[in-house]
Amino acid sequence: MKRRDFIRKAGATLATGAAAVGVPGMAQAKAEFNWKMVTAWPKNFPGLGTGANLLAKTITEMSGGRIKVKVYGARELVPAFEVYDTVSSGTAEMGHSGAYYWKGKSEAAQFFSAVPFGLTAQEMNAWLYYGGGLALWRELYQPFGIIPVPAGNSGVQMAGWFNKQINTVDDLKGLKMRIPGLGGEVLRRAGGITVNMPGGELFTSLQSGALDATEWVGPYNDLAFGFYKVAKYYYYPGWHEPGSTMEALINEKAFNALPKDLQQIVLTACKAANMDMLSEYSARNNQALETLVNKHKVNVLPLPDEVLKTLKQLSEQVVKALADKDPKSRKIYASISGFREQVMKWDAISEQAFMRARSL
């Protein structure tokens, strides 16, 4: 799911009007810092928007109201695609979004959200916190006066909703699919036709046949959207977004103006938000999947191995091409791909081997 979709969807379906984060019993506390948090999500969008709300609330509560953080949904203060500039200029002290939205600023930003056939949520966090990833990310945003902090994760997404079955690579040829970013580039290389379209139009486009397929997020968000009413097949796994990291953006000057305890509060709240959102998605996706399968009789299907193999090869080309764009991208690619190679070996004998053993 990408920026543009949220913009329309926000306007179309959700009430506007920013509300201060309510903290009971803190009405009297004198705020030393009044912060705005602009987000790339519609206000209260389940998982992402509610995750941003929780982050703001946690900061305000931990600081005893010394920092008041007011959350703005997309288009409440600025459109989603202006979140980065708004934080960079200091008009808002904070933002909440996904790094792949900022490839116009730095191509390499895409490495910090989701890479096709890249890292899962747990691996991404290991790389960011303990594998050198976060330092590289800070280096990348530093020229813009922004400190990036991991602050959420959707976990593995779904490959999407399809109106035709995908049995061979040939079935991707001419497929009209809404799939943005690096995943879209991979589909184009496989012969598909990617269509850019706001989220609000996806439903009717699938219904009319203007679209053959669309990816969105996962069962929790997809169920709410009602895609099961207009698409026949729900494919897995989400090869294009295996663990999408959400970011908090912090204006560097605003951060430096905070006393040390409040700095630590902001950073720790982000780390807790990162844990929280992933847990929420894991729990709610499994409930929603059950509803989709048992109540709505959705056809949940795996992409065939042959198709996955091809998509994987093309993904490697696309990611390599991204790495070759500039020296920063090359450096980040070297770090993340080295980490990926190592962690895949560990996962093969831990997470992966355990989950296999459990289902024997």
Place this chain on the structure above:
Amino acid sequence: MKRRDFIRKAGATLATGAAAVGVPGMAQAKAEFNWKMVTAWPKNFPGLGTGANLLAKTITEMSGGRIKVKVYGARELVPAFEVYDTVSSGTAEMGHSGAYYWKGKSEAAQFFSAVPFGLTAQEMNAWLYYGGGLALWRELYQPFGIIPVPAGNSGVQMAGWFNKQINTVDDLKGLKMRIPGLGGEVLRRAGGITVNMPGGELFTSLQSGALDATEWVGPYNDLAFGFYKVAKYYYYPGWHEPGSTMEALINEKAFNALPKDLQQIVLTACKAANMDMLSEYSARNNQALETLVNKHKVNVLPLPDEVLKTLKQLSEQVVKALADKDPKSRKIYASISGFREQVMKWDAISEQAFMRARSL
């Protein structure tokens, strides 16, 4: 790895003497609350002990020194197995340990650390934060005046170090293995002989043949221990501990005496510590695995499917027997096993399917 091992190891190999958590520039801050954190780990034990240190440091930093948390390794203030009582009585305001150590208090405590063939770290967190698990855990510890909070995870552990190959279930018969807790009960049902032995004696016992096998944690901790020098085979996956949760224990009265902002600081620091420890283990396990395989030429082997299937059946019996011990256990079992059933279906098409696709 269990309590007793830490006790000896702490005494044998690590310097004692508790040190206050150092917070630069905070020497002058007046502490309103001086808290002790007693832990079940040797001081500074990598991953677990350092995780407890980080938790204490984060609380102290976020509070601007208003809460000073002083960390005690096992046997510095009290032995590891007295952590629970020490927090319950209020002698220490806080503890850091694993819930399986407290089955003497409530059998059901074991559900909140690690269950053979149970939940992975990510699933465990989803259950605790968003699946009703944490509420049940609080209910269980409430009579002891303790608030439990998830505060770390080791991820999937390894099955252990073996001096003989395991090719069939018969190879488990008569196997002298150090494996405590529910996993040990499973091995006994499979015909093995479980041996209780402090961590400090494992190395020589494997060398002398007094032990045929031992489990410990995973590559990061196991490499440091040097098991590769005395055991031939390193088996996976850690069916007995697929995502061991570490707990912070908080004395209820001490918690209630805190103002709301400091309460929120303590809880959020635990959530961040939970994210942090898992990330550290993921990153360091993969590095350590590489060293074990490439430098020390360790034989890393999978337990055969037939053996895993048997262990799984026996695990179900053992966990069911635990559930039947009392009404609280039954209630918790119903919740965790219902969640497990659902989340396994979701993981099959997300984490598991993605990792499989990536390795095609």
